[in-house]
Amino acid sequence: MSFRDLQIRDWEQFSETQARAYINELAAALPQAVRVAGLSNCTYAGRTQRIAHFVYDKALFALIPGCQVQLGHDVSRFQPSIAQLESYQASANEYAIDADIYTFVDQMTCSPRMVTLTPFLLETQPREIGLEAISPDDPTIRQIIEQYASSVVELYKQYRVRCNPDGTIEAWRIVSKSHEDIVRDLAADGLRLPNIDEWEYACGSGSPTLFRWGDACPCDRYPTDNTADEVWRKREWVRSGGNIPFTQDSPDWDLHLRPNLFGLSIAQNPYHWEVVAEPSVMCGGDGGINICGGAGFFLGWLPLSTAYWNDSIHEWLDEEPDLSNSFMRRVIPIP
Secondary structure (H helix, E strand, O other): OOHHHOEHHHHHHOOHHHHHHHHHHHHHHOOOOOEEEEEEEEEEOOEEEEEEEEEEOOEEEEEEOEEEEEEOOOHHHOOOOHHHHHHHHHHHHHHOOOOOHHHHHHHOEOOOEEEEEOOEEEEOOOEEOOEEEEOOOOHHHHHHHHHOOOOEEEEOOOEEEEEOOOOOEEEEEEOOOOHHHHHHHHHOOOOEOOOHHHHHHHHHOOOOOOEOOEOOOOOOOOOOOOOHHHHHHHHHHHHOOOOOOOOOOOOOOOHHHOOOOOOOOOOOOOOOOEEOOOOOOEEOOOOOHHHHOOOOHHHHHHHHOOOEOOHHHHHHHHOOOOOOOOEEOOEEEOO
């Protein structure tokens, strides 16, 4: 079997010996300095899958086997909870949205489509674009440290400084990066960005639901909430003796923060949207637009849906060449 012939059904049927042989031979055949990190079984949202991890440039990559799969979102299968219906209706009333939840979700997600993918390695953690490390002894950085008494300081599109609890200081210059710059820099190392089909499959692993974990989402908080309210909810749950049933509104609900079925930390924070191979397209978020606008909890979660698509954002990106402060993940192509 050629490395590029590996399909998910083959991968699932491999014995552990066959799987280890494949990934060891693959690592040896790649032009980059890649080493095998190991095999493991990942369970997520009721599904279990074997995953293979590799290390390159001090970063972890996951093997995404090839497949023929339906991507996009079929709204006829969407089963919103009562809380989601109520949250959406409140937002629709406030913002004069003339569509029911099904029509709106259909408008904000990619249409169903069949695609055929070949295998690739994908970085498991997104990396921020445009951060260039500089010495904390740089005069500008010393001035920032003296001026601001904060653990993290960011001067918009200029510098970021982090003062760690152990006393060490990290500093970065924020450098403007266009999509063309990113593609060129990656190509110099034999790498590339995932295309939208690859990103969507890697995120949802073929799940037909709105989110990679299912259709439900909490409607009493935003995905970025980590406040005193969360502490209060957890305290009340413990005080009740654990008698409050676990639902999407449970205090321990954290499915968006867990690694997905491929071991990827992906679509966790709407602010951390990701660049893909197609210019002027972002995946995994909306840049925080819905949350910043106070659009309501369901609409705050919607940008984390696997097939999220917002035409107005993509039109705006056509006019905004600077992608610094956005995120990306690298692909190691399989020969």
